[in-house]
Amino acid sequence: MDINVKLKPQSERGSLPSDDNQLGFGRIFTDHMFVVDYHEGKWKNARIMPFGPFSLSPASLVLHYGQEIFEGMKAFRQENKKDVSFFRPEKNAKRMVDSAIRLDMEPFPEEHFLTGLNKLVNIERDWVPNSHGTSLYLRPTLIATESVLGLKSSSDYRFYIILSPVGPYFSEGFKPIKIYVEPSYVRAVHGGIGEAKTGGNYAASLLALKKARASGCSQVLWLDAKEHKYIEEVGTMNQFFVMDDIIYTAPTDGTVLKGVTRESVLQLAKDQGYKVKEEYLAIDQVIDGIKNGALSEAFGAGTAASIAPVGELRYKEKVYQINNNRVGPISEKLYELLTGIQYGRIKDEYGWNVLVKDD
Ligand SMILES: Cc1ncc(COP(=O)(O)O)c(C=O)c1O
Known part of the structure; x- marks a missing residue:
């Protein structure tokens, strides 16, 4: 899979908040996202581009019949403060294929999922926070994009991955x-x-x-x-x-x-x-x-x-x-x-x- 990379100019990029306590969960997004489209029976146009809104037909099947699946996974800053690791990412790639089959969607191949994810997170390394309990949350998503109102499985799809630096999910922290x-x-x-x-x-x-x-x-x-x-x-x-x-x-x-x-x-x-x-x-x-x-x-x-x-x-x-x-x-x-x-x-x-x- 060839991935076309178009990055934001450095001067327009964001950064982590100065205080990790301000991260919250899933409200801040990194500068770039990975996107690839399925059309006429093929995955095409894999790209890393600036994070931003999509243009979709208001008749897209995802918006009416909910044909969509997603994953939730994390990348962690390692003890040496330099390396970043995924946790069992192949499990999420596989589960996403299983979810796609159940929703009768076109599965995104596992090896491409892992390649696209690595390339994106490598570009966004500086967004992985450092302190205990924080991480970079990864949200791969697959949506049905065919523009038609009759109930059917879509012929077109968009797969994308967005990233969000996060703190603890519960405000309580590690408390009951x-x-x-x-x-x-x-x-x-x-x-x-x-x-x-x-x-x-x-x-x-x-x-x-x-x-x-x-x-x-x-x-x-x-x-x-x-x-x-x-x-x-x-x-x-x-x-x-x-x-x-x-x-x-x-x-x-x-x-x-x-x-x-x-x-x-x-x-x-x-x-x-x-x-x-x-x-x-x-x-x-x-x-x-x-x-x-x-x-x-x-x-x-x-x-x-x-x-x-x-x-x-x-x-x-x-x-x-x-x-x-x-x-x-x-x-x-x-x-x-x-x-x-x-x-x-x-x-x-x-x-x-x-x-x-x-x-
Ligand atoms: C309904 C539900 N059950 C269980 C889990 C835990 O799954 P995992 O450990 O893969 O995050 C999640 C979170 O993804 C969930 O949404």
Whole structure:
């Protein structure tokens, strides 16, 4: 794939805020983006160009039927302050192909995804912030651009990657968050699109998120669509519980996103000698566990937040505190290991970090 590079003049480029505390999450964008179009059966015109608005037909299929998918991943400034590494980027490239297939879109080839991403991030190296808990968030996106109102799969697509320097996802930092258990709305059904990373899943979640925020919680914990009983995942994270010293998370059997962090946490936990089970827990089991002391910790895991300890569940007007609203030892250990590898503080025995190469 040839990539045509057209950079902004140096004098027009932006820079990181002087204080990393001003980064927030996903509000600041770097100077350039990677864009490539699919037309007449071919990916064409791969380019790196200044970040800015697109011109799209108002009839584009993405705007009417939501044919779109995306990824969320990060590049981390390493301990030596010079190198920058991706974390398991091939997993996101592959998941994006799987999402494309589910939404009947033209998948963007994995090797081109990784090449375009490396070239863009290499150009934008100076945008990777330095301090602990910060990173460069990477947002590959695929949208349906054919201009037609009849319901069909698009014949034309645009794939693009934009980059945003970010601080911690939750303003709390690495402190316990509050989670709202949604009793009636659902996120995903078996046979649906829950496993795909597509905008529709997040659009469907917003009304419940508003309820969660109104009750002082940061995210929604989703229950299964059939019985409103089994715990699936949180808004932007896979959910874990420690019950009777076993680490539980829901299986990925169609409704839950196959999180890269989830897979990494399961591996780290097993290698630390913890017992892990990919099994459904019922919300009543979790509440009983909180009451009788069997449930010692809960945490969410995802790219945006890495590991977020959960200190409180709100379910049907009742509040349940977990571990006295303190960070538990297993959450802390897994957080230290995961972020230690990501920032290069701990030796990466797994080959998960992929250095951004000069090219
Ligand atoms: C619904 C949902 N579940 C889980 C995750 C965690 O996935 P990952 O670890 O790949 O970021 C995310 C975040 O991307 C998500 O949006």
